[in-house]
Amino acid sequence: xxxxxxxxxxxxxxxxxxxxxxxxxxxxxxxxxxxxxxxxxxxxxxxxxxxxxxxxxxxxxxxxxxxxxxxxxxxxxxxxxxxxxxxxxxxxxxxxxxxxxxxxxxxxxxxxxxxxxxxxxxxxxxxxxxxxxxxxxxxxxxxxxxxxxxxxxxxxxxxxxxxxxxxxxxxxxxxxxxxxxxxxxxxxxxxxxxxxxxxxxxxxxxxxxxxxxxxxxxxxxxxxxxxxxxxxxxxxxxxxxxxxxxxxxxxxxxxxxxxxxxxxxxxxxxxxxxxxxxxxxxxxxxxxxxxxxxxxxxxxxxxxxxxxxxxxxxxxxxxxxxxxxxxxxxxxxxxxxxxxxxxxxxxxxxxxxxxxxxxxxxxxxxxxxxxxxxxxxxxxxxxxxxxxxxxxxxxxxxxxxxxxxxxxxxxxxxxxxxxxxxxxxxxxxxxxxxxxxxxxxxxxxxxxxxxxxxxxxxxxxxxxxxxxxxxxxxxxxxxxxxxxxxxxxxxxxxxxxxxxxxxxxxxxxxxxxxxxxxxxxxxxxxxxxxxxxxxxxxxxxxxxxxxxxxxxxxxxxxxxxxxxxxxxxxxxxxxxxxxx
Numbered sequence: 093x094x095x096x097x098x099x100x101x102x103x104x105x106x107x108x109x110x111x112x113x114x115x116x117x118x119x120x121x122x123x124x125x126x127x128x129x130x131x132x133x134x135x136x137x138x139x140x141x142x143x144x145x146x147x148x149x150x151x152x153x154x155x156x157x158x159x160x161x162x163x164x165x166x167x168x169x170x171x172x173x174x175x176x177x178x179x180x181x182x183x184x185x186x187x188x189x190x191x192x193x194x195x196x197x198x199x200x201x202x203x204x205x206x207x208x209x210x211x212x213x214x215x216x217x218x219x220x221x222x223x224x225x226x227x228x229x230x231x232x233x234x235x236x237x238x239x240x241x242x243x244x245x246x247x248x249x250x251x252x253x254x255x256x257x258x259x260x261x262x263x264x265x266x267x268x269x270x271x272x273x274x275x276x277x278x279x280x281x282x283x284x285x286x287x288x289x290x291x292x293x294x295x296x297x298x299x300x301x302x303x304x305x306x307x308x309x310x311x312x313x314x315x316x317x318x319x320x321x322x323x324x325x326x327x328x329x330x331x332x333x334x335x336x337x338x339x340x341x342x343x344x345x346x347x348x349x350x351x352x353x354x355x356x357x358x359x360x361x362x363x364x365x366x367x368x369x370x371x372x373x374x375x376x377x378x379x380x381x382x383x384x385x386x387x388x389x390x391x392x393x394x395x396x397x398x399x400x401x402x403x404x405x406x407x408x409x410x411x412x413x414x415x416x417x418x419x420x421x422x423x424x425x426x427x428x429x430x431x432x433x434x435x436x437x438x439x440x441x442x443x444x445x446x447x448x449x450x451x452x453x454x455x456x457x458x459x460x461x462x463x464x465x466x467x468x469x470x471x472x473x474x475x476x477x478x479x480x481x482x483x484x485x486x487x488x489x490x491x492x493x494x495x496x497x498x499x500x501x502x503x504x505x506x507x508x509x510x511x512x513x514x515x516x517x518x519x520x521x522x523x524x525x526x527x528x529x530x531x532x533x534x535x536x537x538x539x540x541x542x543x544x545x546x547x548x549x550x551x552x553x554x555x556x557x558x559x560x561x562x563x564x565x566x567x568x569x570x571x572x573x574x575x576x577x578x579x580x581x582x583x584x585x586x587x588x589x590x591x592x593x594x595x596x597x598x599x600x601x602x603x604x605x606x607x608x609x610x611x612x613x614x615x616x617x618x619x620x621x622x623x624x625x626x627x628x629x630x631x632x633x634x635x636x637x638x639x640x641x642x643x644x645x646x647x648x649x650x651x652x653x654x655x656x657x658x659x660x661x662x663x664x665x666x667x668x669x670x671x672x
Contacts, residue, residue, distance in 0.1 A: 169366040175205035200359050203237045203296040203382050207361035210339050217355040219339030226336045229329035233370040235300030240292040240358030250356045252341040254332030261330050273301050277328035284312045284320050286447040298379050304369045316379025318372045320453040321471050338363045392488030396666040401430035402554035404657035408439035412654045420654040422448035428661050433463040434497030434554040456481030460497050474538045494542045498555035501527035507626045517578045529581045536589050546637025553634040560628040563596045591634035594662040595643040607645035609658040638664040
């Protein structure tokens, strides 16, 4: 493509209007104007579809100028700090539609220098609008700093590229004072909404998210820490055709209120937008540089003992209450105090549980998630995300583990078949060949690189397998299982792959420790539930490459247990080979 010298109209305060742009060879330098962008060389490229702008400052970093070209910005990095030369939103009287158009913006002390004040104390609360629309159909990153008075009323966008009616993204200030991010492309959407991470507490907070289209991951950041990772496979482009706005959204932006209806109630500073994926280290370094006294140390495992927990929480844990249920889930998790947790049937509660535990979240799918006290070093995609996924957990000092959480098909319903008198041991084993056995074979196949490395990095496979174990349904325990002894294929495949069923290995007496993890709510002897099905241990923690030292089962709560599945946790010792 050849550089273009077309004349393009630019907004006031960025470049002089109707300025003729130079060729690539001219090297002409334009002033930063009121945008807060450093002086840079600007080159426009033309192709069949758009005019593509690239701007490079003296440090050699690419940046996007705010130009009213009928084009989408590519190869762009844009920053706004409100420092340096004056920033203004005022219009001359002959251009103004309303009184608000003639008012200057209000500023306050920023996280560094000064910030744009959009709080209730400001007169003109006009957000910052980037023109033309920024491309969100591939990798990009958004970050900014916000500050709001303690208890300040919230409930508006903080930054957005549209209204999410069809596609786009929004960072939101929620009415309870916390923040959230929403992503939508057509009918596919994701939401990260931690209820306890407040932004209306009078302190500066760094908020950010990144979209990595190549890996199919979104990462969310709060005060220098990656607090959540989402698998966003299936999410299409986030282009909305709308302007990108910091401090609000573009709703009613062109009316007399100048975007104030949806303006954030607080101050914003250090705005950033780029078409690259910012790293954890980059955002952590920015937070440390601007708020050194608030940096939290990265957790490091003391000793060699790791506690792993697995739990099917039953439809997001809400069966004992929309809010009370997840609260009870968190109470039980805290009482066990695990280092890593595999969660099944997450269904919208992932951010709530992670926030309550102050753990990092990896949302694998609507069904599966992983919570970790320690940094998630890698999100690993295994099999189908609704059925399986994994993460590498970094314990520090060169030590790590891989946790896979899996959910196998609930059909065939072996318990109902037995209760209805329609099963034989042979038919039960044969039934597994249609669903669960091929699923576990494929999961084990995709985990092979991690299995081969388990002597150095232990591998845990935990989950709700929806089927009993051959270690429980033995000849000597027939009477516990309505006369059935079954060599169940799924647990047999795990054993053949070298895994240890940690609970049964450390609690070998089946009669004393049945641990009937499903259904916890069906414990009434002779009750109606037991007339059409039966209870069984169907949840497991399998371990490879390390030695388990303790494994326990819990299925009670002081009020009412919040799930139909009991939970297991296992302690194991990291091998010496995991040390550097």
